[in-house]
Amino acid sequence: MVTPHRSDTTAVFRILDANLDRAREGLRIIEEWFRFGLNHTELAARCKEMRQTLAQWHHDELRAARDTPNDVGTALSHPQEEVRADVQALLRANLCRIEEALRVLEEYAKLYKTEMAIACKQMRYQVYTLESQLFSPHLRQRLETARLYLVTSPHDRLLEIVEAALQGGVEIVQYRDKETPDEQRFAQAIALKKLCDRYQALFLVNDRVDLALAVDADGVHLGQTDLPIATARQILGPSKIIGCSTTNPTELEKALNEGADYVGVGPVYETPTKPGKAAAGHSYVSYAKDHCPVPWFAIGSIDTENLGDVLAAGAERVAVVRSLMHSENPTLTAQYFAAQLKRQQTLQDCEEATA
Numbered sequence: 001m002v003t004p005h006r007s008d009t010t011a012v013f014r015i016l017d018a019n020l021d022r023a024r025e026g027l028r029i030i031e032e033w034f035r036f037g038l039n040h041t042e043l044a045a046r047c048k049e050m051r052q053t054l055a056q057w058h059h060d061e062l063r064a065a066r067d068t069p070n071d072v073g074t075a076l077s078h079p080q081e082e083v084r085a086d087v088q089a090l091l092r093a094n095l096c097r098i099e100e101a102l103r104v105l106e107e108y109a110k111l112y113k114t115e116m117a118i119a120c121k122q123m124r125y126q127v128y129t130l131e132s133q134l135f136s137p138h139l140r141q142r143l144e145t146a147r148l149y150l151v152t153s154p155h156d157r158l159l160e161i162v163e164a165a166l167q168g169g170v171e172i173v174q175y176r177d178k179e180t181p182d183e184q185r186f187a188q189a190i191a192l193k194k195l196c197d198r199y200q201a202l203f204l205v206n207d208r209v210d211l212a213l214a215v216d217a218d219g220v221h222l223g224q225t226d227l228p229i230a231t232a233r234q235i236l237g238p239s240k241i242i243g244c245s246t247t248n249p250t251e252l253e254k255a256l257n258e259g260a261d262y263v264g265v266g267p268v269y270e271t272p273t274k275p276g277k278a279a280a281g282h283s284y285v286s287y288a289k290d291h292c293p294v295p296w297f298a299i300g301s302i303d304t305e306n307l308g309d310v311l312a313a314g315a316e317r318v319a320v321v322r323s324l325m326h327s328e329n330p331t332l333t334a335q336y337f338a339a340q341l342k343r344q345q346t347l348q349d350c351e352e353a354t355a
Contacts, residue, residue, distance in 0.1 A: 010065050012108055012111050012112060013061065013062050013064075013065035013112075014065045014066065014067065014071075015104065015108050016062050016105060016108055016109065016112060017058070017062040017063055017065055017066050018066075018071075018073075019101040019102075019104045019105045019108075020054055020057065020058045020062065020101075020105065021058075022097060022098075022100075022101040023054055023097075023098050023101035023102055023105065024051050024054050024055065024058075025097075026094040026095070026097040026098035026101065027047045027050055027051045027054075027098055028047075028051060029090070029091075029094045030047050030091060030094055030095065030098070030130065030134075031044050031047035031048055031051070033087070033091060033134075034047060034134075037087070042293065043130065043133065043134075046126070046130065047130070050123055050126065050127075053119065053123065054123075057109075057113075057116050057119070088135075091134060091135075092135075095127065095130070095131045095134070098127050099124060099127055099128070099131075102120050102121075102123055102124040102127065103124060105117075105120040106120040106121045106124065122257045122258070125229065125230050125233075125257070125258050125259040126257070126259055128230070128233050128238060128259055129233075129259035129260075129261065131238045132233075132237075132238035132239055132240070132261070133261075135238065135239065139202070139218055139219070139239065139240070139241055140241075140261065142171070142200075142202055143172075143202065143241055143261060143262055143295055144295055145171075146171035146172050146202065146295070146317065147171065147316065147317045147318070147338065147341040147342070147345065148169055148170050148171055148172070148317075148318065148320075148334065148337050148338050148341060149170070149171070149172040149173075149174065149297050149299075149317065149318065149319035149320070150162065150165050150170045150172065150173050150174070150319070150320060150321075150324050150325075150334075151174045151176050151206070151273075151299070151319055151320070151321045152173065152174065152175055152176050152177070152192075152321075152325060153176060153177075153273070153321055153322070153325045154177050154179060154180060155325055158188060158192075159188075159191055159192070159195060161324070161325060161327075161330050162192060162195060163195055163199075164329075164330035164331045164334075165324045165330040165331065165333075165334045166195065166196070166199040166201055166334075167199070167331045167334075168330060168331040168332065168333065168334025168335040168337075168338065169334050169335055169337070169338030170201060170324070170334050170338075171201050171202065172201060172202045172203075172204065172319075173192060173195075173196050173201055173202070173203055173204070174204045174205070174206050174221050174319075175188065175189050175192050175203070175204070175205050175206060175217075176206035176207075176221075176321075177206075178206075178207070182211075185208075185211060186211065186214065186215070189205060189211055189214075189215045189217070190215050193215050193216065193217060196218075202218045202219070202241065203217050203218050204217055204218060204219045204220060204221050204241065204243065205217045205219075205220050205221070206220075206221050207220070207221070207222065207223065207226050208220070209227055209231075209232045209235050209236060210235075212236060212240070213235060213236060217240075218240065218241055219236070219240040219241030219242055219243065219261070220232055220236065220240070220241075220242055220243070221242075221243040221244070221245070221264070222242065222243065222244050222245070223244075223245045224244075224245060224246075224247075224251060228258065229242055229244060229255070229258040229259055229260055230258060230259065233259065241261045241262070242259070242260060242261050243260060243261060243262045243263060243264065244258075244260040244262075244263050244264070245263070245264045245266075245299075246263045246264060246265060247266065247267070247277065247280050247284070248280065248284065249284070249287055249291070252265070252287075252288065252291065252292060256292070256293070256294065260294065261294060261295075262294050262295040262296060262297065263288075263292065263294065263295075263296045263297075264296070264297050264299045264319060265280070265284060265285060265288045265292070265296050265297065265298050265299065265315075266279075266280050266284070266285075266298055266299040266300035267279055267280060267299060267300025267301065268280060268281065268282065268284075268285060268298050268299065268300040268301065268302060268310055268313075269300050269301035269302070269306065270300070270301065271300045271301040271321075271322075272322075273300075273321055273322075274300070279300065280300070282309065282310070282313035283313075285298050285310060285313040285314050285315050286313050286314045288314070289313075289314030289315070289316075290314075295317060296317065297315075297317045297318060297319040298310050298313075298315035298317070298318050298319070299318065299319040299320070299321075301322070302318050302319075302320050302323065303320070303322075303323045304323065304333065304336055304337070307337065307340055308340070311340065311341075311344045316341070316344060316345065316348065317341070318337065318341065320337065323337075
């Protein structure tokens with residue numbers, strides 16, 4: 001709670017009141033663009049939800065501390081605040097306003113209500129994600145439409161296999177290699193990035209944020225024990241994609257709160273890629289279908305034999321490793337996966353159209 005000195009308490013209340021207003025106003029401006037400018041229901045709803053969450057913290061005792069006539073800040077202005085060059089400049093200015101206000105709320109709420117400070121911190125990460133989705137839609141659009149995701153494993157014919165899989169319909173490639181020396185990994189990552197660019201596929205790096213930054217990858221995929229998503233976002237910038245592995249609903253909620261652009265859901269079946277990790281099973285796939293608002297990929301020993309069961313459990317996207325990396329014909333195997341995923345999407349579209 002706040003210090004017992006009344007003057008300090010009033011000042012803290014005024015700061016919280018002003019920044020709650022500032023954050024809510026900024027969110028409304030962004031929300032209106034998502035709603036009327038982009039016709040994006042989900043992102044508009046996300047802004048509205050954050051506004052309503054902040055409104056719940058805007059208690060009467062904070063409003064009562066407001067003293068507009070004696071607020072020295074009302075007379076302060078800057079020429080850049082008077083003009084906006086275009087819509088993009090307007091949106092950027094208001095996103096900065098929201099982020100700054102949330103940071104102030106996070107710090108001063110530590111003197112008021114700890115749970116409010118935690119909520120504002122989590123919300124700030126969500127706004128970072130909104131910013132990246134707003135200003136780098138091409139990557140997010142490609143992520144949204146992608147269905148088939150290849151996670152590599154070390155192989156003597158790495159580039160050959162990846163290119164064959166891309167020819168068969170792979171839309172995302174994650175470079176995963178935990179053993180090769182950095183010099184060789186750097187060279188392979190550069191080659192894979194060029195290959196993915198040629199086939200218009202997204203290229204991500206597993207774990208290594210530094211390597212993703214060095215080769216200008218489209219993003220990074222993080223595990224539960226890797227760098228925090230917010231730290232990776234600060235390093236890579238708002239335009240890059242950040243994914244996160246999850247094995248249960250608790251990890252899924254954490255990844256979403258921290259601003260993951262997509263999540264891995266699994267392992268659906270036990271896999272040597274994750275030794276000692278129990279299978280999450282079809283139940284977690286079904287849970288993700290009902291509770292995950294961002295793109296998610298079922299992963300974990302998914303092959304041509306069990307793909308139908310995974311799709312029946314609710315998956316619309318899958319990530320595979322051995323099924324493609326160890327395939328005698330990666331192109332044909334990828335084509336099979338892609339065809340089944342497309343069929344699943346067509347069936348779902350038909351169901352939604354007749355609902």
